[in-house]
Amino acid sequence: MEEILRVEGLCKTFTLSKKQQKIERTKSKQKVAVDNLTFTANRGEIFGLLGPNGAGKTTTLRMLATLIKPDKGDAWVDGCSIVAQPEKVRAKIGFLTSELKLEDFFTPNYLFDFFSNLHQVDPSVMAERKKSMFERFGIDKFAEVKVKDLSTGMKQKVSLVISLVHNPDIIIFDEPTNGLDVLTARTVTDYLQELRAEGKTIILSTHIFSLVEKLCDRVGIIINGKLTHCDTLQAICDGLSLEDRFFEIYKENEDLTI
Amino acid sequence: MKINNTLTIIKKEFTRFFSDRSMVFTTVIMPGLLIYIIYSLMGDNMSESNFTVEATEPTTVYVENLPPSILPLFDSIPMNIVTHDIVSEDIMKQLGDKENNIAYMIFPENFDSLVANYVPASETLAPNIKIFYNSVNDGSSMTYHMLDGALNAYEDSYCNRFDVNRYDDADSPSFDQSDESEVISNVLSQLIPMLLLMLLFSGCMAVGPASIAGEKERGTIATLLVTPMKRSQLALGKIISLSVFATLSGLSSFIGIILSLPKMFHADELNMDTNLYSASEYILLLLVLLSTVLVLISVISNLSAIAKDVKQASTINIPVSLMMIVVGMMPMIMGGATENPTLYLIPFYNSVMAMTAVMAHEATVLTLVLTICSNLVYAGLGAWILTKLFDSEKVMFGK
Numbered sequence A: 001m002e003e004i005l006r007v008e009g010l011c012k013t014f015t016l017s018k019k020q021q022k023i024e025r026t027k028s029k030q031k032v033a034v035d036n037l038t039f040t041a042n043r044g045e046i047f048g049l050l051g052p053n054g055a056g057k058t059t060t061l062r063m064l065a066t067l068i069k070p071d072k073g074d075a076w077v078d079g080c081s082i083v084a085q086p087e088k089v090r091a092k093i094g095f096l097t098s099e100l101k102l103e104d105f106f107t108p109n110y111l112f113d114f115f116s117n118l119h120q121v122d123p124s125v126m127a128e129r130k131k132s133m134f135e136r137f138g139i140d141k142f143a144e145v146k147v148k149d150l151s152t153g154m155k156q157k158v159s160l161v162i163s164l165v166h167n168p169d170i171i172i173f174d175e176p177t178n179g180l181d182v183l184t185a186r187t188v189t190d191y192l193q194e195l196r197a198e199g200k201t202i203i204l205s206t207h208i209f210s211l212v213e214k215l216c217d218r219v220g221i222i223i224n225g226k227l228t229h230c231d232t233l234q235a236i237c238d239g240l241s242l243e244d245r246f247f248e249i250y251k252e253n254e255d256l257t258i
Numbered sequence B: 001m002k003i004n005n006t007l008t009i010i011k012k013e014f015t016r017f018f019s020d021r022s023m024v025f026t027t028v029i030m031p032g033l034l035i036y037i038i039y040s041l042m043g044d045n046m047s048e049s050n051f052t053v054e055a056t057e058p059t060t061v062y063v064e065n066l067p068p069s070i071l072p073l074f075d076s077i078p079m080n081i082v083t084h085d086i087v088s089e090d091i092m093k094q095l096g097d098k099e100n101n102i103a104y105m106i107f108p109e110n111f112d113s114l115v116a117n118y119v120p121a122s123e124t125l126a127p128n129i130k131i132f133y134n135s136v137n138d139g140s141s142m143t144y145h146m147l148d149g150a151l152n153a154y155e156d157s158y159c160n161r162f163d164v165n166r167y168d169d170a171d172s173p174s175f176d177q178s179d180e181s182e183v184i185s186n187v188l189s190q191l192i193p194m195l196l197l198m199l200l201f202s203g204c205m206a207v208g209p210a211s212i213a214g215e216k217e218r219g220t221i222a223t224l225l226v227t228p229m230k231r232s233q234l235a236l237g238k239i240i241s242l243s244v245f246a247t248l249s250g251l252s253s254f255i256g257i258i259l260s261l262p263k264m265f266h267a268d269e270l271n272m273d274t275n276l277y278s279a280s281e282y283i284l285l286l287l288v289l290l291s292t293v294l295v296l297i298s299v300i301s302n303l304s305a306i307a308k309d310v311k312q313a314s315t316i317n318i319p320v321s322l323m324m325i326v327v328g329m330m331p332m333i334m335g336g337a338t339e340n341p342t343l344y345l346i347p348f349y350n351s352v353m354a355m356t357a358v359m360a361h362e363a364t365v366l367t368l369v370l371t372i373c374s375n376l377v378y379a380g381l382g383a384w385i386l387t388k389l390f391d392s393e394k395v396m397f398g399k
């Protein structure tokens, strides 16, 4: 198995504003969101980060996608450091999270070309890829409709397609099925499995057990910023259902959650 | 590769801007149109009031050495002739003020005998009648034309034995005592730079916050930040395209001003030269403007990048607009452009001073070069800071 992602001692602490302190109901100005995270992912697998709300999943993925910088530690995506070579990392990954929005004013067709250009995709490849991706997700009928006039589900699909214009080897996906109806969610999970079959690596985050059971080859369980377990699903579950095993782990690590 | 991404961004910004009709209308077409309409209306009102009030009063004409033979000639001209107690200096001074509906006519002494004895073909100059007047004062101007017409008609019948308002030597005072065109360029040179600066500012505000704080607010800039494009390319692409839009907006206002100037100062009715400025002066003005817009856009872009949303972006740009007003008023406060070259390194102040100098026909190469070059440096600095801001997660993703 070829290692394609290596995360070593990743740390991220946020400084909270007064307003955030109120929301988090804490007096401390610092919030440790990710605490010394270390794991690896292999080529061609779906790796899931599983954790409760506020565990630090999104923060971890945003660091891997180089949107934010770690305070300490580093990660290597296909050999490129997220700290030292962020531009190279960005060229290798496709990152998808609800935080990333598409400009309302443009059409899927325009946006596909625009982002393909920013990724330096060859024009002939681009046209081919656009056609097949748009067909795959049923976007072809809406290719000339402005994003603002698309339904939520269609917007999500367009976002997914746009994040993959450069056919990246590594796909980082925060909460892939959040806010999607069952049909759209199914389209997405099917597609992720398809991508894995093509040899792509997918790093996703979720708090949904069934999604992990359905998709993930290996899982990292993250609680309050710390990785408590990281292994194949079978090794972690040890005969129990993932849900039962998760609550066991959660209890064992209760001291972490204070 | 590098230029490519900047171009891609510029192309996108252009598509966004130009395919949005309401955007083009409000930022490019409306400013010029509004200025043209408002200024033309203002100009119309000004000229009307001038004519109705002053032209009805008969002009007071001071006449030195009035020959009795001429008197019947003036019967049909409505004016009050004053022939006594004439103090030449006093009258000339009064003539300088366009409020005074007066004229000053000087006949040579013994005009009648001079004319009678004059031999037209001879080498000596014909007797000359001087008429001083003020062309900006409608009464004075009108009376002058009537006197001139009457005397010339009389001269024709008299075999060209005298002249009216012949320039004998270059040192003699101009017969038209108004210096209105100078006054106009002075007023313009002090007023228009401020106006232009304000117009440019509003042009920048129309596009800057929406494009930068707006993208941040809507989360579309994050989508750009996860592409392999360099932050500097994004900053450059934004600054260049926003500058173009702001320039178009400023240019529209500028054209509005130029087209309405002749109307504003009712130049057509005064036979005034409407070409106050030469083509090269307009080009210099444009170059200063373009360099200014780059600085202005980079300031507004940086402030918009720091702001959470469009609303906050317009709020934190208010001090900039106040600064523009204060800086714009400097020529009026200082009575013109400064000559100290080092002051032309101060952003915005340099632009206003350079524009003032150009419009007062006083610009020097040194100050213009200093202005434009320092502005380019400031704009570059602005782009560099914007790059840093795009790269800062606190600024881009801080909550």
Ligand SMILES: Nc1ncnc2c1ncn2[C@@H]1O[C@H](COP(=O)(O)OP(=O)(O)OP(=O)(O)O)[C@@H](O)[C@H]1O
Residues within 6 Å of the ligand: A014, A015, A016, A020, A024, A031, A032, A033, A051, A052, A053, A054, A055, A056, A057, A058, A059, A060, A207, B397, B398, B399
């Ligand atoms: N920009 C920020 N400033 C301050 N605190 C932050 C910031 N981003 C995240 N946090 C805090 O860091 C912690 C981890 O957040 P994160 O979004 O990574 O959690 P998550 O695992 O994705 O949770 P969820 O399931 O709710 O998405 C939370 O307590 C959150 O409030």
Ligand SMILES: [Mg+2]
Residues within 6 Å of the ligand: A057, A058, A059, A174
């Ligand atoms: Mg999250």
